Amino acid sequence: MKRFRFILLVAAFGLLALIAHAAEKNPPPVNLVFYTPAEDASGAIRALINRFNAENQKIQVEHRTLSWSSDDCRNFYVSAFSARDNSFDVFSADIIWVSEFASAGWIEPLDSFFSVEERKFFLPGPIEGCTYQNQIWAVPWFTDSGVLFYRSDLLDQPPRTWAELVAVAQEKIAAGEVEYGYVFPGNQYEGLVCHGLELIWSNGGRILDGERVAINTPQATSALKILVKMLDLGLAPADVLWYQEEDARLFYQDGRALFLRNWPYAWALMNKEGSRIRGKFKMAPLPKGPQGTVGSGCLGGWNLMINRQSRYKEAAWQFIKYLTSFEAQKFHAMVGGRLPTRISVYQDEEVQNVNPYYPELLPHFLASKPRPVSPYYPALSEIMQVNFHRALSGLISAEEAIANIEREMKKLYPN
Structure with a gap:
C-alpha cells in the first residue's frame, strides 16, 4: 500500500511538473x-x-x-x-x-x-x-489642424478672408442655394477654444507673449466679433452653441450649409455613400482676418x-x-x-x-500653431471656453469677453 501511495505521489508531482512546463511554454x-x-x-x-x-x-x-x-x-x-x-x-x-x-x-x-x-x-x-x-x-x-470645408458644387474657389466668407454666405442664402452659411463647433468646450484661437491668430492676435498675457488687443476683439456676427446675422444656426465636432459634421453633411470648420477626419466620412454632399465639397486653409496676414489652423x-x-x-x-x-x-x-x-x-x-x-x-x-504651452493650460482653456461661449450667446460683448479673459489669466501670469 505504501509503495502504491508513493507511486501515486510521484505521478502527481510529475503531472504538476508537466502542467507547469506547459504553462511556462504557453503562458496565458x-x-x-x-x-x-x-x-x-x-x-x-x-x-x-x-x-x-x-x-x-x-x-x-x-x-x-x-x-x-x-x-x-x-x-x-x-x-x-x-x-x-x-x-x-x-x-x-x-x-x-x-x-x-x-x-x-x-x-x-x-x-x-x-x-x-x-x-x-x-x-x-x-x-x-x-x-x-x-x-x-x-x-x-x-x-x-483646423480646416475649412466648402461646397465646391456652389463655389469655384474658397474664400481667402473672413469678410469674403460672410459676403458669399449671405449671397448664397439670399439666392436660396443653402439654408445657412457657416457651421462650427460652438459648444462650451475645448473645440470652441481651438476655433476661437484660429480667429485670433488669423487676425494677427496672440494669447501669451512669453510669461505675459497678451490677449487684450483690437485684433483679438475683432476676431471674436466675426463669430458673433455669424450668429447675429443668422449665417450660423443657433444650435451651434451646443455643437461639438460630430454635430457640426452631421449638420453639414445633410447639405444645409455652405461652409464648415472642422478637422480633416470629416473628409472621409462626408464622402461615404449616403452623404448628401458626397463629391460636392472640398477642403481649404482657414481664411485670414482683416488685420491678419495668413489664416492659421489650431x-x-x-x-x-x-x-x-x-x-x-x-x-x-x-x-x-x-x-x-x-x-x-x-x-x-x-x-x-x-x-x-x-x-x-x-x-x-x-x-x-x-x-x-x-x-x-x-x-x-x-x-499650424499649438495652443499655449503652459502648465496652467487647463485653467487657461476653461477661462476662454466660458467667455467665448458667453459672447456667442449674446450674454456679454466681445470686448467684455476678451477683458474677462485677460483679467482671469493675469491671476496665473501676474507679470
Missing part, C-alpha cells in the same frame, strides 16, 4: 485595456485592434471608449490617475496634456522604448509636442501614452508600436481620415488617392 496572454474617446463612424480603431488581437497570441487588447469631448476624457484620466488606478494600460491623449500628465508623474517616460532614431520617421511638430523636460512621454498617433492631434501604474508596460509598448506603424497609420489615413504622423504615409500613392488634399494642404498643417 497579457490582457491590456486601451482607452480612447468615442470612436467615429469609420470604425478604423476597432478594426485595427481586432487585427492586432488576431495576429498576437501573447497580447490581447480590450478597447474601451469615453466621451467624444476631450474635456470629459481629461476629467476621467485625472480622476483615475489621482486614485493610482492600474485598471488600464494604454490610452490616447490630447496633445495639450503631455506636460500636465508628465509633471504629475502619471505617465511612463518612453525614452527606453522610443529611440531618437525612430522618432526621425515622425513629423517633428508632433514629436516636439510629446517631449517635456528633454524626455519623450508619448508617441504621436495622428495629428490635426494644431491638434492625439498621442498614445502608457499609464505609469500599468503592470504590463512592455506589452503596452508593443501595442503602441503596432498602432503607430506605417501599415496601421496608412489604414487609419485611408479608412478613418486621420492625418498620419509618419512622414512616409503622406508620400504613399494609395493614401493620396483616398486623401487628394494631402499634398496641397500639407504646408498648412505644418504651419
Whole structure:
C-alpha cells in the first residue's frame, strides 16, 4: 500500500511538473485595456485592434471608449490617475496634456522604448509636442489642424478672408442655394477654444507673449466679433452653441450649409455613400482676418501614452508600436481620415488617392500653431471656453469677453 501511495505521489508531482512546463511554454496572454474617446463612424480603431488581437497570441487588447469631448476624457484620466488606478494600460491623449500628465508623474517616460532614431520617421511638430523636460512621454498617433470645408458644387474657389466668407454666405442664402452659411463647433468646450484661437491668430492676435498675457488687443476683439456676427446675422444656426465636432459634421453633411470648420477626419466620412454632399465639397486653409496676414489652423492631434501604474508596460509598448506603424497609420489615413504622423504615409500613392488634399494642404498643417504651452493650460482653456461661449450667446460683448479673459489669466501670469 505504501509503495502504491508513493507511486501515486510521484505521478502527481510529475503531472504538476508537466502542467507547469506547459504553462511556462504557453503562458496565458497579457490582457491590456486601451482607452480612447468615442470612436467615429469609420470604425478604423476597432478594426485595427481586432487585427492586432488576431495576429498576437501573447497580447490581447480590450478597447474601451469615453466621451467624444476631450474635456470629459481629461476629467476621467485625472480622476483615475489621482486614485493610482492600474485598471488600464494604454490610452490616447490630447496633445495639450503631455506636460500636465508628465509633471504629475502619471505617465511612463518612453525614452527606453522610443529611440531618437525612430522618432526621425515622425513629423517633428508632433514629436516636439510629446517631449517635456528633454524626455519623450508619448508617441504621436495622428495629428490635426483646423480646416475649412466648402461646397465646391456652389463655389469655384474658397474664400481667402473672413469678410469674403460672410459676403458669399449671405449671397448664397439670399439666392436660396443653402439654408445657412457657416457651421462650427460652438459648444462650451475645448473645440470652441481651438476655433476661437484660429480667429485670433488669423487676425494677427496672440494669447501669451512669453510669461505675459497678451490677449487684450483690437485684433483679438475683432476676431471674436466675426463669430458673433455669424450668429447675429443668422449665417450660423443657433444650435451651434451646443455643437461639438460630430454635430457640426452631421449638420453639414445633410447639405444645409455652405461652409464648415472642422478637422480633416470629416473628409472621409462626408464622402461615404449616403452623404448628401458626397463629391460636392472640398477642403481649404482657414481664411485670414482683416488685420491678419495668413489664416492659421489650431494644431491638434492625439498621442498614445502608457499609464505609469500599468503592470504590463512592455506589452503596452508593443501595442503602441503596432498602432503607430506605417501599415496601421496608412489604414487609419485611408479608412478613418486621420492625418498620419509618419512622414512616409503622406508620400504613399494609395493614401493620396483616398486623401487628394494631402499634398496641397500639407504646408498648412505644418504651419499650424499649438495652443499655449503652459502648465496652467487647463485653467487657461476653461477661462476662454466660458467667455467665448458667453459672447456667442449674446450674454456679454466681445470686448467684455476678451477683458474677462485677460483679467482671469493675469491671476496665473501676474507679470
